[in-house]
Amino acid sequence: MRIKFRYTRNVKFLLMVVIMSTFHFISAQDIKPPVKDIDAYFSEARKFKNQNKIDLAIKAMAKAANLAEENEDIKTIIDSYHEISLLNLKLEREDNALFYYERAEIYLREITYPHGNATHQYIEALNYFRNGKPYQALDLLEEARSLSNDRHLLNLISLLEANISLKIEKYRVASKNFNSLVVNSDIHEKAYLTTKAYLGLTKLNIALDSLDSAAKNGTNALNLARDNDFHQEILEANELLGKTFEKLGQFDSALVYNRNLLQIKDSLIAIEKINAQVKTADQLRGELMESTIKKQDVEIKELNESSSRSEITAILTSAFLTIISLLAVSLYRNNQIKLKTNDLLHTKNRELQTARDAAVQSMEAKTNFLSTVSHELRTPLYAVTGLTHLLLEENPSKKQEEHLKALKFSGDYLLNFINDILQINKIDADKLEPLNVKFSLKKVLTEVINSLQQSAKANKTVINLDYDPDIPSHLLSDPLKLSQIFINLVGNALKFTKKGEVTVITKLQEQHEDEVTIYFEVKDTGIGIAPEKQENIFDSFEQGSIQINREYGGTGLGLTIVKSLLGLFDSKIKLKSELGKGSSFFFELTLKTTEGSEIDDMNFQMHERDYDLTGLHILIVEDNKINQVITKKMLLKKEVTCDIASNGTDAIEMVRNNTYDAVLMDIHMPGISGEEATIEIRKFNTTLPIIALTAISLDDSLESFYAAGVNDVVTKPFKPEVFYQKIGQNVFSPKINNPAS
16 A cells, blocks of 8 residues: 555645644534443444444444544544544545545654554555555565554454465465464454454365365354354355365255355345445545535634734734745645656656565575475485485395495485575575574583584594683573584584694673673684685685585585574674684674573483384374385384374374374375374374474474474484484473464
């Protein structure tokens, strides 16, 4: 709505200033209605809106606005105008919607009202979506979400985001939002939002060809709509159910819903009702403008009467009116100039929007391509690494063992390369955000160094930790991303250092109340970096030279990842290096302290322990046949029995009807995803360990997996020892993580 709404704003500005202080809604009758609480009018309007009685809803909001003005309650006046604007949008009366939207904006300029600004952005986003600009709409919704914590508005934002995601085929985002709204606890429109969510899920299921789920959700929507007299939603549910049952081949059922639909659409009462609603909306706007003109006539008459009492007053009044007239003419001329300027600005704005849309679509295409490629490569890699592991355990001959180890090395190298590309792409696509949890910095660094000791021994290099004891032991930040930074820096130093030393240095720079600034440095005695290469060393695929790349290997992405991850913490990495003498990478981080609190570290480093898995019975949920065979064989090696479900729907029924010690859940499957299947299972089983066994793609979020009720995540392809450890940990030492219950 930004382009369209801004266009007419200056034209109406003078009128708005004059009528701001004199606006009163005029009721259709001279009899004053009994005074109600403003909240009661809002509730009444919501009820009428959801029942598609838009004329009655607008009248209720007009009374609310009138009462708010009498009470000089500016925030409620703004809320009233916003609601009337939304009601007019529902009637497709964009001119009326614009009129009230602009009146609200005038008041918003005068006061600080985050919720009002958030609603303003929401209305603008809705209009962008209606006018075929989904990506701009999503940007505005994020802005609106950051301005208000009002649960009702956040629910409306989630609903609009879900519908936009459905439109642009981001089905996972749409599914998550619709499912969260099915169980909403909104204090104003719980039933209405649930109905809308069921309708959204019906459309989503139809798009995914999950017709049984579509029929179920559509029926739920229709029942709720009928129970609450939601006329528009009854019509939409009948239309969707008719389409669903036609696709299912159940033509008798489809005929029933299609007849219902025709009956509603052909109703003369319905047509007359729509006409009446539009007439009411236009009438109220006309009455508002007529009321303003009448009030101005009264004021002019009073001025004329007062002029006869005093010649001085008449002269002053005449002078005042003359000045006002001159100002009005001046404002009019200036406004004409501004309109011409605005035309040019709007033209440029449209060009910029077009260019931005193209850039967004291009970035989206690149992101989706890399996400798909990385995910698709992980699936066959799982087969390669899994089969290699199984063959190595079957006592191969020495010659075969040599070839298998070479194959395993190549698979591990390719996996690291894919992981690096995915990490860079996630950062570029703003898919990563730093967490803020309690952790021990010394523990992070110690575990990183311990994990790289094998590489150090291979190069006959010593890793030292120079840790400042003055650094507080309890800090708040993201230990996972910090460990990634140091794994890349120390790993990079080890790669180029033979028979030397790598030192990790930490120093407390300053401490102020609950904030500390810490200096970090990773230095080595390796080959060093030439001065002309240092400027580009943090760019992707840069390793100093082609000769170095061939001699030492690697992807050249480690330092790029470090630079990007530090950017999430608003920090920059710096470099000092001299050829033949080594290199030093250093940076500073500002972290919060939690001195005196009990440490609650994230378990980012697994504590190894041998678990006896003999006799366990596990469900494997996996749609890929090769992966099914490999996972099953790996479990049989540990004398674990298992069943296999090829999709999420089967998995839900098998868990309901059988007893398992754990579930290995693939996330990406046709039909119901592993995340959705987990949510359904958690509705009737809250204790069963569920481990996501998946090739993570760009759009995946570990937080969303855990929010769905997953206990742990193992990324495919994986090391067998990690696989067995995760199963043992979650079966024998479970940590229940089940918000879905």
